[in-house]
Amino acid sequence: MVDEIERPAPEINRTPHPFDTEEMNSARLYDYLLGGKDNYSSDRDMARRMLSSAPELKTLAWFTRSFMRKAVEITATVGIRQFLDLGSGIPSSPNVHEIAREIDPSAQVVYVDYDPVVVAHCDALLTKPKGISALLGDVRRPHDLLDELSHRGLIDLDEPVAITLVSVLHYVMDDEDPAGIIAALRDRMAPGSYLTITHGSSESAPEILEVLTNMKDTSAQVDFRSRAQTEAFLTGFELLDPGVVPVQEWLRSDLPETRMVMLGAIGRKH
Numbered sequence: 001m002v003d004e005i006e007r008p009a010p011e012i013n014r015t016p017h018p019f020d021t022e023e024m025n026s027a028r029l030y031d032y033l034l035g036g037k038d039n040y041s042s043d044r045d046m047a048r049r050m051l052s053s054a055p056e057l058k059t060l061a062w063f064t065r066s067f068m069r070k071a072v073e074i075t076a077t078v079g080i081r082q083f084l085d086l087g088s089g090i091p092s093s094p095n096v097h098e099i100a101r102e103i104d105p106s107a108q109v110v111y112v113d114y115d116p117v118v119v120a121h122c123d124a125l126l127t128k129p130k131g132i133s134a135l136l137g138d139v140r141r142p143h144d145l146l147d148e149l150s151h152r153g154l155i156d157l158d159e160p161v162a163i164t165l166v167s168v169l170h171y172v173m174d175d176e177d178p179a180g181i182i183a184a185l186r187d188r189m190a191p192g193s194y195l196t197i198t199h200g201s202s203e204s205a206p207e208i209l210e211v212l213t214n215m216k217d218t219s220a221q222v223d224f225r226s227r228a229q230t231e232a233f234l235t236g237f238e239l240l241d242p243g244v245v246p247v248q249e250w251l252r253s254d255l256p257e258t259r260m261v262m263l264g265a266i267g268r269k270h
Contacts, residue, residue: 026171027118031090033061053211056258060247063255064198065092067247067264068166069099071196074240074266075162076103080194082161083109084149086139087168090118091125096164097132106131110154112145114138139168140176142184160192167262169233170200170222182233186269193269195237198247198262200224205259212260230263237267 028043050057072083081104085096088111100107108131111122122134133154137145149155163185172178185195202209202224213222231244247264248255 027089027113027115031092033058036090036092050211054208054260057260059256060258060260060262063248063251063258064167064262064264067198067250068096068164068196069094070250071164071194071264071266072096072099072162073103075194075196076100076107080160080162081107082155082159083107084155084161084163085109085111086137086145086163086165087171088113088118088122088134089167090121095126097126097129101129108155109133110135110149112137112139112149139165139181140172142181142188146185146188157188158190160190160194162194162196163189164196166196166198167200169197169230170224173221173223179233183236186236189269191269195234195267195269196265197230197233198264199230199233201230201246201261201263202226204261208260227263230265234265234267237269240266240268 029047031043033047075083076099083096083100088096091111096111097107097109100109111119111126111132111134113119113122113134114137116136119134119136126132127134133152135149135152135154137148139145146155146157150157155161169178169181172181182195182197189195200212200222203226204224209224213224227244231239234244242249244263244265246257247262248258250264
């Protein structure tokens with residue numbers, strides 16, 4: 001009976017029901033934490049319960065978003081002109097294309113999410129400029145996703161690309177092979193490409209882990225992992241300094257620690 005309780009929910013139960021306003025949605029919850037308006041009472045109620053036990057989650061959401069911005073700035077500055085934002089979530093300015101195009105106005109950006117409502121938001125709000133696209137796709141099927149991107153001419157996989165996976169991999173269960181997903185991406189990326197990830201750490205404070213992992217049988221269940229496990233995902237990439245560390249360490253030395261640890265890393269394919 002214990003095994004039945006602890007077994008991850010079937011994939012069908014972890015695919016969001018985009019028009020169900022009564023079911024909490026992780027993209028809308030993250031939108032709320034960032035101060036957005038594209039969320040419902042179910043999302044706000046869950047966020048408030050989480051914040052009552054872990055008020056620093058709102059600050060951590062901003063740290064994570066700031067790390068994403070820095071990663072895009074770093075990769076754009078070294079000459080990357082193609083960006084693929086996997087699990088992009090509901091748009092929250094500055095978005096990837098806004099950051100990249102501050103450095104090079106010709107940068108090409110594709111936003112990908114498996115939630116149709118998220119893609120609709122991206123399509124409506126972000127894709128007016130030429131070279132900015134939104135695509136419905138599931139990172140858990142990387143080969144299909146990359147094939148479609150290539151077939152549509154949205155990404156040229158023969159040229160370097162910067163891929164961001166911000167707060168995505170901890171929503172991929174072990175039996176969905178997160179390491180295999182990263183390997184599939186890596187093997188199709190041209191040399192000189194970059195991969196940016198953030199991942200919730202299992203080495204966070206136990207009381208925080210209890211709050212955040214108590215979401216069974218929803219599309220928002222998580223599988224936090226250790227720093228060593230997270231670093232192993234980046235096999236085949238050269239890690240940029242300071243390596244796999246809490247995201248605030250990428251930003252400034254004076255930012256506070258948080259009981260919830262969100263690890264950040266940027267890797268360059270040899």
